[in-house]
Amino acid sequence: MFKIGSNSVGRYIRYIELNRDKVPSFTEYPFNLPAIKSLDTLSFHPKVTFIVGENGTGKSTILESIAVAFGFNAEGGTRNFNFASRATHSDLSQYIKVVKGVKRPRDGFFLRAESFYNFATNVEKLNLNHAYGGRSLHEQSHGESFFAVFQNRFCGESLYILDEPEAALSPSRQMSMITRMHQLIEEGSQFIIATHSPIIMAYPHSLIYQIEEGFEHVTYEKTEHYQVMRAFVNNTQKMLKLLLEDDKDDGV
Template sequence: MFLKKLTLLQEKIPHDSKYPFSIPAIKHLREMTFQKSVTFFVGENGSGKSTLLEAIADKCEFNTAGGGRNNTYEVHASESSLGDYLRLSWLPKITNGFFLRAESFYHFATHLEEVDNTGFVHYGGRSLHEQSHGESFLSLFKHRFNQRGIYLLDEPEAALSPARQLAFLKIIHDLTRNNEAQFIIASHSPILLGYPDAEIFSFDGDTIAEVSYENTDHYTLTKYFLQHREKLLAELFSEDV
């Protein structure tokens, strides 16, 4: 384990602060402890999970537009100042890793076009722009995520088919089985969330709370849909009548 705990320094936050401190899960955050090699953040859009993940990336000195410490390029990212009020506790301190923002991955691929002089050896030997969206994500996971480090991923399922999400779970397993990597992932995917023995934190309430896989909305709603598809859709569409 590398990142053991984060603390929000509430006493340093100005009293007139608004976003992101207006988000309930962030407003009431004090500490969060990480006890597993794989952690998931779940919650509805706007619940604060991506905001906190980006703040962790900022404190790790990763490019918050996406990338690691050595990827310097600019693209519009969150203007959140949350990272200024976080303290991270490490054992041991790790500086290697990567922050993936699915929404700005195209810009990261363009950045590589401009600076890579290795023949894209860390990305499968081909430009990410010459691969499909899903292929480029898997190339990153397979070849770039091969060192001892912490990997912060914001909705990595965005470009992955269900089969490739399963392939990604195998990559996570291979990287973490010898305690060589730590993953913190914001996700909506019931497939990824099913990773065994992961800890899952829900941002949907007033406070961030750990939940079991079976108690996530992602699991219960997907299960209900698969078991009662016709009934659920009939009820949903009847609201338009």
């Protein structure tokens, strides 16, 4: 596994360690996931760290564990949120040590696509719409409500842990998200993001970990997501022909 020196100076989270000696079994979930099985120490960029990989590799699980170990609610929100619609998160956070930077973040947010509806419901119950642009998140489209959080609730000198933020965003909105991220980074914020989006992960001055058998440090152009998207866009008809012929051969 690639490591950036664990003594490197980070912004709010420098690195994490997995207490491997206390793990009950690496053959059981979540410790059998590729993201966890070979994990020892994982360092983070002071600006942006991306975690990418195929479905099922453990991106969301590792992100959730970092967020919970840092003090965020497992279903998302700021560190002041404590709602739970259903306890489905793993106990991985109990085995993760988060090594923090010298400075404490002014604020922070854990955004996860799969439980955003529950978060929005809690915002409404607590009468906090004013903090998110003054309009109910439920009265906006999924993409609009996501972006309302980025625009209205995020601020500088803060920590943001985002799990697949592209889930509700169009390509143009994803590009707008890059602009917003840059503003916040210039104001001293740190981002840790799990994503499938070649647009979002194109942000420069970042660290990209790709999960296969474990964490591998890669350049943007070496990510599978970028290579697949480039091949499809540059050779759309050829790719479609191959894909549809394969389906035909399978009797679909």
